[in-house]
Amino acid sequence: xxxxxxxxxxxxxxxxxxxFSQVTAQVQARAAGQWVMPRTADGHPDLQGNWTxxxxxxxxxxxxxxxxxxxxxxxxxxxxxxxxxxALNQPSDPDRKAPPVGGDGSTGAAGGVGGYNYxxxxxxxxxxxxxxxxRTSLIVDPPDGRYPSRTDAARQRMSExxxxxxxxxxxxxxxxxxxAERCIVSFGSNAGPPMLPNYFYNNxxxxxxxxxxIMIMTEMVHDVRIIRMGTPKPLPKNVRPWFGDSWGHWEGDxxxxxxxxxxxxxxxxxxLSGATENLKITERLTRADEYTLNYEFTVDDLETWTDSWSGxxxxxxxxxxxxxxxxxxxxxxxxxxxxxxxxxEQREGSRQIPKR
Amino acid sequence: xxxxxxxxxxAGLAALIAVVPLMAHHAFGAEFDRxxxxxxxxxxxxxxxxxxxxxxxxxxxxxxxTNEVWMVEGGxxxxxxxxxxxxxxxxxxxxxxxxxxxxxxxxxxxxNGRDVTFTDGTKIFLGSSGTxxxxxxxxxxxxxxxxxx
Numbered sequence: 001x002x003x004x005x006x007x008x009x010x011x012x013x014x015x016x017x018x019x020f021s022q023v024t025a026q027v028q029a030r031a032a033g034q035w036v037m038p039r040t041a042d043g044h045p046d047l048q049g050n051w052t053x054x055x056x057x058x059x060x061x062x063x064x065x066x067x068x069x070x071x072x073x074x075x076x077x078x079x080x081x082x083x084x085x086x087a088l089n090q091p092s093d094p095d096r097k098a099p100p101v102g103g104d105g106s107t108g109a110a111g112g113v114g115g116y117n118y119x120x121x122x123x124x125x126x127x128x129x130x131x132x133x134x135r136t137s138l139i140v141d142p143p144d145g146r147y148p149s150r151t152d153a154a155r156q157r158m159s160e161x162x163x164x165x166x167x168x169x170x171x172x173x174x175x176x177x178x179x180a181e182r183c184i185v186s187f188g189s190n191a192g193p194p195m196l197p198n199y200f201y202n203n204x205x206x207x208x209x210x211x212x213x214i215m216i217m218t219e220m221v222h223d224v225r226i227i228r229m230g231t232p233k234p235l236p237k238n239v240r241p242w243f244g245d246s247w248g249h250w251e252g253d254x255x256x257x258x259x260x261x262x263x264x265x266x267x268x269x270x271x272l273s274g275a276t277e278n279l280k281i282t283e284r285l286t287r288a289d290e291y292t293l294n295y296e297f298t299v300d301d302l303e304t305w306t307d308s309w310s311g312x313x314x315x316x317x318x319x320x321x322x323x324x325x326x327x328x329x330x331x332x333x334x335x336x337x338x339x340x341x342x343x344x345e346q347r348e349g350s351r352q353i354p355k356r
Numbered sequence: 357x358x359x360x361x362x363x364x365x366x367a368g369l370a371a372l373i374a375v376v377p378l379m380a381h382h383a384f385g386a387e388f389d390r391x392x393x394x395x396x397x398x399x400x401x402x403x404x405x406x407x408x409x410x411x412x413x414x415x416x417x418x419x420x421x422t423n424e425v426w427m428v429e430g431g432x433x434x435x436x437x438x439x440x441x442x443x444x445x446x447x448x449x450x451x452x453x454x455x456x457x458x459x460x461x462x463x464x465x466x467x468n469g470r471d472v473t474f475t476d477g478t479k480i481f482l483g484s485s486g487t488x489x490x491x492x493x494x495x496x497x498x499x500x501x502x503x504x505x
Contacts, residue, residue, distance in 0.1 A: 094453060101393055104390075113384050113470065115470065119483040121435065330404055336461070343461035
């Protein structure tokens with residue numbers, strides 16, 4: 001198709017006028033002290049920078065809770081967290097003895113030996129505030145803020161996976177240890193998708209954006225997601241990279257990312273346990289203001305959950321830097337765990353270590 | 357009097373200290389022996405400011421008079437770096453007290469730093485509530501006056 005010079009001139013005028021009015025609106029907004037959406041050279045919202053999703057709001061809501069906290073409730077919770085930190089900063093008895101034989105009663109990963117001081121922890125200090133609401137859970141759909149039930153088929157898959165693992169000693173070799181302990185991916189669902197806080201430390205992300213690719217690096221275990229932009233050309237079904245195969249596109253000023261082809265190893269962990277290879281996760285990232293990136297996600301796999309489930313998580317500007325997490329560099333722990341199991345076997349007679 | 361107050365504070369905090377990691381890079385219960393508690397005291401000789409966990413090396417004097425270097429496991433250094441706390445905040449020669457549990461292989465001379473303090477009981481670093489509360493600024497200022505991070 002050929003355009004006459006006069007038609008080209010009209011197109012040019014329309015383009016220049018549109019651009020001029022957009023620039024004028026931005027200048028006026030800035031002059032009025034309003035935040036203006038930053039944009040990259042190709043005109044899309046600029047999501048780049050360092051962000052954190054650390055929060056004291058849990059993924060799943062308590063059964064007896066409303067969807068939002070009152071401002072007074074939120075202040076009380078945040079004050080409680082600050083008071084706890086202050087209490088744990090207080091001095092210990094310099095004449096203290098060794099902790100008790102048989103363990104100190106701690107639970108979870110502390111496993112009766114107490115972990116380490118709280119000053120190493122950075123678990124978040126604020127209630128999640130999304131679109132002005134002080135949220136009691138990150139899950140918003142189902143409306144009760146809780147995971148939907150797993151299907152019978154999913155329960156069966158989880159049971160079979162558990163039975164399969166039980167035939168091996170959990171300390172027999174490195175491959176039997178958790179992915180995080182092996183420095184392969186972060187614990188919890190930090191890198192995701194969905195990208196969720198770990199309620200412990202380093203809940204930080206760096207976003208780098210080009211017209212063709214968007215990279216999201218998670219501080220924990222330097223997990224990197226590379227999102228290809230444009231019309232999806234999905235990987236073959238048997239190619240399943242860490243964090244899945246992600247494709248992105250823009251819907252207005254929202255970045256929409258669809259991810260499939262999850263690694264079967266990741267499908268057996270945490271929130272995604274029991275999921276099938278047909279799992280699809282859709283994420284939506286929208287700049288809400290200068291300091292906030294609204295992150296929404298939906299998990300679809302009706303062979304695993306009786307319904308899809310969705311969440312909303314505020315990512316806020318990180319007032320600091322993201323540091324390298326060279327996990328293999330000092331991973332004495334894996335060595336200590338495996339060697340400890342061998343030493344325990346020797347002390348107690350061969351193969352006394354209980355299986356899972 | 358001061359010591360009594362400290363002891364009371366310790367008694368009140370015992371439960372808090374005991375419950376820190378709910379989830380972590382690895383299960384401490386798999387690495388350390390709950391039947392082998394230790395208390396170590398001695399000067400820092402080296403600090404490995406690495407991930408996934410920092411390791412403090414300190415030299416202790418055993419009952420037979422010989423010296424032995426122990427390694428004590430902490431958390432990720434990244435959180436401390438963001439607060440401006442550096443490796444040189446804990447200089448070699450500084451005497452510290454550690455209580456924790458020994459690794460399951462008792463030949464390794466390694467333990468978790470369940471509670472790591474200076475000899476007066478103060479913590480080697482301070483946690484941050486992240487709220488910027490006034491008490492936090494006051495505590496940090498007081499420590500800087502003492503030449504501590």
